[in-house]
Amino acid sequence: MRTRPAHAPGSMGRVRAIQVGICEDDPGLRSVLTRALADEGFAVRAVAGGRLAVQEFSSSPPDLLVLDIGLPDADGRDVCQALRAHGVGAPVIFLTAAGDLSDRLSGFHAGGDDYLVKPFALAELIVRMRALLKRADIDGGPAEPGGLELDPATHGVRVGDRVEPLTPTEFRLLAALVARRGEVLRRHELVSAAWPHGAIVHANTLDAYIVRLRRKLRAVDAGSEIATARGVGYSLR
Numbered sequence: 001m002r003t004r005p006a007h008a009p010g011s012m013g014r015v016r017a018i019q020v021g022i023c024e025d026d027p028g029l030r031s032v033l034t035r036a037l038a039d040e041g042f043a044v045r046a047v048a049g050g051r052l053a054v055q056e057f058s059s060s061p062p063d064l065l066v067l068d069i070g071l072p073d074a075d076g077r078d079v080c081q082a083l084r085a086h087g088v089g090a091p092v093i094f095l096t097a098a099g100d101l102s103d104r105l106s107g108f109h110a111g112g113d114d115y116l117v118k119p120f121a122l123a124e125l126i127v128r129m130r131a132l133l134k135r136a137d138i139d140g141g142p143a144e145p146g147g148l149e150l151d152p153a154t155h156g157v158r159v160g161d162r163v164e165p166l167t168p169t170e171f172r173l174l175a176a177l178v179a180r181r182g183e184v185l186r187r188h189e190l191v192s193a194a195w196p197h198g199a200i201v202h203a204n205t206l207d208a209y210i211v212r213l214r215r216k217l218r219a220v221d222a223g224s225e226i227a228t229a230r231g232v233g234y235s236l237r
Helices: 027-039 050-059 076-085 101-109 122-135 168-179 187-194 203-219
Strands: 007-009 015-017 019-023 043-047 064-068 092-096 114-117 149-151 156-159 162-165 226-229 233-236
Touching: 019 027, 019 050, 027 043, 027 122, 043 050, 050 076, 050 149, 064 076, 064 122, 076 092, 076 101, 076 149, 076 168, 092 122, 114 122, 149 168, 162 203, 168 187, 168 203, 168 233, 187 203, 187 233, 203 226
Parallel strands: 019 043, 019 064, 064 092, 092 114
Antiparallel strands: 007 015, 149 156, 156 162, 226 233
């Protein structure tokens, strides 16, 4: 499939190639995707692991991300949440071998925008990418993450030299709060972000996790706190 070059408006009437980030651990598929998207006019940066994806794409966000879920060092959904927490607002397409409804829903709750099940046709991927880019503000820059760094490979939170390990559920909760810093997230939104679809989570369970997160943020001297909106949910301030 060959379509028009993928260009975005630039200053003084110039155009720039749309930046696409790929995180795929299979070297064959990564190579195929890189070549195919480059042939379509995209500027492609590809990495093989979740930790590298956070390092590469949080410091220099692309216009769109293609993330494999089954990475060797991290779950792609955790990578997405970490990037969202670092202020990366680019649309995300997940690639996965699992196509169950619960898997798709967990991808959307993690901050993904679309979902493509392997094996897939390159033509379909490109069409989905262009549809997302059409709706996206590709000139938008990253938000200020407030000094918190989230590592999906170790499930840790870092502030400067201080690091505190997180459980996977704590990681997902904190990522959701950091990604929408200053907003009150309702309790059901936090449950959807942190627990599998269909999980039964009691009110005191969520509250207990928030207490643990507050303690860990104090341990790294985060300078941020999780505030309670009584009867509604929580926010990171």
